[in-house]
Amino acid sequence: xxxxxxxxxxxxxxxxxxxxxxxxxxxxxxxxxxxxxxxxxxxxxxxxxxxxxxxxxxxxxxxxxxxxxxxxxxxxxxxxxxxxxxxxxxxxxxxxxxxxxxxxxxxxxxxxxxxxxxxxxxxxxxxxxxxxxxxxxxxxxxxxxxxxxxxxxxxxxxxxxxxxxxxxxxxxxxxxxxxxxxxxxxxxxxxxxxxxxxxxxxxxxxxxxxxxxxxxxxxxxxxxxxxxxxxxxxxxxxxxxxxxxxxxxxxxxxxxxxxxxxxxxxxxxxxxxxxxxxxxxxxxxxxxxxxxxxxxxxxxxxxxxxxxxxxxxxxxxxxxxxxxxxxxxxxxxxxxxxxxxxxxxxxxxxxxxxxxxxxxxxxxxxxxxxxxxxxxxxxxxxxxxxxxxxxxxxxxxxxxxxxxxxxxxxxxxxxxxxxxxxxxxxxxxxxxxxxxxxxxxxxxxxxxxxxxxxxxxxxxxxxxxxxxxxxxxxxxxxxxxxxxxxxxxxxxxxxxxxxxxxxxxxxxx
Numbered sequence: 001x002x003x004x005x006x007x008x009x010x011x012x013x014x015x016x017x018x019x020x021x022x023x024x025x026x027x028x029x030x031x032x033x034x035x036x037x038x039x040x041x042x043x044x045x046x047x048x049x050x051x052x053x054x055x056x057x058x059x060x061x062x063x064x065x066x067x068x069x070x071x072x073x074x075x076x077x078x079x080x081x082x083x084x085x086x087x088x089x090x091x092x093x094x095x096x097x098x099x100x101x102x103x104x105x106x107x108x109x110x111x112x113x114x115x116x117x118x119x120x121x122x123x124x125x126x127x128x129x130x131x132x133x134x135x136x137x138x139x140x141x142x143x144x145x146x147x148x149x150x151x152x153x154x155x156x157x158x159x160x161x162x163x164x165x166x167x168x169x170x171x172x173x174x175x176x177x178x179x180x181x182x183x184x185x186x187x188x189x190x191x192x193x194x195x196x197x198x199x200x201x202x203x204x205x206x207x208x209x210x211x212x213x214x215x216x217x218x219x220x221x222x223x224x225x226x227x228x229x230x231x232x233x234x235x236x237x238x239x240x241x242x243x244x245x246x247x248x249x250x251x252x253x254x255x256x257x258x259x260x261x262x263x264x265x266x267x268x269x270x271x272x273x274x275x276x277x278x279x280x281x282x283x284x285x286x287x288x289x290x291x292x293x294x295x296x297x298x299x300x301x302x303x304x305x306x307x308x309x310x311x312x313x314x315x316x317x318x319x320x321x322x323x324x325x326x327x328x329x330x331x332x333x334x335x336x337x338x339x340x341x342x343x344x345x346x347x348x349x350x351x352x353x354x355x356x357x358x359x360x361x362x363x364x365x366x367x368x369x370x371x372x373x374x375x376x377x378x379x380x381x382x383x384x385x386x387x388x389x390x391x392x393x394x395x396x397x398x399x400x401x402x403x404x405x406x407x408x409x410x411x412x413x414x415x416x417x418x419x420x421x422x423x424x425x426x427x428x429x430x431x432x433x434x435x436x437x438x439x440x441x442x443x444x445x446x447x448x449x450x451x452x453x454x455x456x457x458x459x460x461x462x463x464x465x466x467x468x469x470x471x472x473x474x475x476x477x478x479x480x481x482x483x484x485x486x487x488x489x490x491x492x493x494x495x496x497x498x499x500x501x502x503x504x505x506x507x508x509x
Contacts, residue, residue, distance in 0.1 A: 001467055003040070004287060007055035012039040012071055014053075014283055014365070016465040031068040036446065037283025037365030037429065039071040051076055051367075054286065058317075058371035073357075073367040080317055080354045080369060083343055088332040091324040109303070109478075111272065112264040112486040113422075114204065117229060121271040122201035123422040123485045124439065125262050127171045127255055129207045129248075130194055132221055133179030133214035136238055140209050143248045144173035150249070151256070167262050168204065169487070171252070174437055174500045180214035181509040191216055192392035193502050195225045196418035198233060199394075202438055204259035205232040207251050212239030231258045264487065270304030272485060273395060275416030275424035275438075276379040277310065279409040281357075282429025283365025284445040286375020289427035289461035292443065294381035295474045296425070296481065301383045301399050308395070308421055309380040310403040310412050312342040313356060317370025318377045322402065326385045334388035338404050345505065356407070360430045379427065391503055395420040410501035413440060417500075423485060431456055435492025437500050441484055442491060443477075458490050 003025050005013045013025050019034040026042050034040045039053065044067045050057040051071055059076040114122040129140045148171050174197070178190040194216075198206050210218040218237050225233075234251040238244040276293055278285060297307040309315075315322060319339045326332040346353045356369045366372045386399030392415070395401060405415035413424050413436035423438055429445035433456045444450040447462035459480050464473055484490050492498070 059368035120201035124202040137175035140173040179216040205255035208235035210237040212237040275421035280430030288464040290378040293379040298381035318373035435497035
């Protein structure tokens with residue numbers, strides 16, 4: 001298969017591999033070469049006419065364009081502008097299944113997770129060292145390095161070493177730049193995200209390290225966090241102890257003594273909370289990897305599980321599809337606020353609302369924001385929207401949720417983890433190595449990326465463009481996700497790539 005016409009109403013086809021001038025696509029002779037992921041026009045258009053992809057307009061041509069020519073960002077312009085009025089017109093094109101005729105083995109799928117005392121389930125059993133302020137980043141990293149070395153040394157023997165299986169998956173410090181010199185929303189965002197991390201089920205134990213004089217005062221932060229199991233969560237201010245390294249190491253030893261006794265148990269997939277994210281997208285994202293995540297999302301939601309879609313600016317142009325799948329008017333109103341609040345944020349900053357896609361997206365075949373959004377939103381399948389979360393808010397209802405966060409990969413992935421997602425599924429057509437503070441599983445949109453970056457990519461959805469049917473690929477993908485949830489490290493974890501980033505919009509003192 002060399003190309004695909006996604007919807008019968010489309011006036012473009014997408015190249016699934018590089019096409020040469022003279023080749024025939026849908027009966028049209030190519031007038032020029034068309035790179036993989038890019039669009040070829042199937043009928044001539046006059047300036048101002050709409051380009052149709054996925055069955056929807058994805059912009060208009062800025063000049064006359066002949067059939068058989070390449071349509072990219074140089075000749076197509078967005079139709080999007082300003083704030084919009086929305087009307088709730090519910091259209092539930094997918095009925096979530098409570099029961100389905102399938103094998104009991106399939107309907108009762110499980111994974112191996114860590115059941116926490118608050119009822120949550122973690123897919124990792126890690127000890128996290130969290131700074132309240134960037135001033136103590138170095139101390140937190142030194143504590144992680146020293147304690148990892150100490151544990152490694154204590155477990156090493158003539159017949160085994162520190163790489164042997166342990167109930168504690170990792171001891172990790174999460175440096176960040178904030179916690180002081182912030183005001184208003186930025187200050188609260190920092191406090192909220194860090195408090196969310198303290199309560200995350202992937203952390204069997206947490207050591208919070210403060211300086212002592214920062215805006216994010218430890219006593220106030222402790223109050224925000226609320227009650228904790230003090231055998232697992234400790235906090236201290238470095239200005240109030242003598243040797244902060246030795247003090248911190250002793251706290252870690254005591255936390256480790258508790259966490260190391262945790263064991264994995266069988267857990268139903270209804271306990272899984274999965275973040276949906278894309279980055280470095282290309283023209284195949286909306287054809288292979290994102291629809292694969294959509295199938296997975298519908299599969300999980302049908303079994304009582306939870307998926308979360310974010311990247312609000314990459315909903316612009318496809319937002320009405322999501323709005324019309326909201327379970328009720330109240331959820332619709334929250335979704336309208338989700339969209340318009342983000343547009344107003346752009347306007348307040350004096351920035352163009354629709355300054356997207358990125359240079360990498362354009363090089364991969366995505367020309368306008370609505371084209372990007374129509375591909376991006378496919379990650380959440382066709383399920384009903386059950387919840388809408390503000391930035392930093394934690395999940396409270398199962399099913400498909402929408403989360404307020406920007407498109408930035410690390411900020412959005414951090415927000416997904418903070419909401420309570422145990423894992424993030426991340427599709428990419430260009431490739432990226434990063435990992436957030438929860439396992440970040442990379443799914444390639446095309447096979448060359450999978451082959452060229454085996455250290456980055458966990459699963460190849462590119463086979464969907466090579467005649468492998470979704471019915472064959474989706475079960476393999478589900479197995480891969482459940483294996484990761486049961487403890488199999490994803491590529492970013494194996495490489496030690498774990499970071500956090502907190503959303504900032506205001507002044508710095």
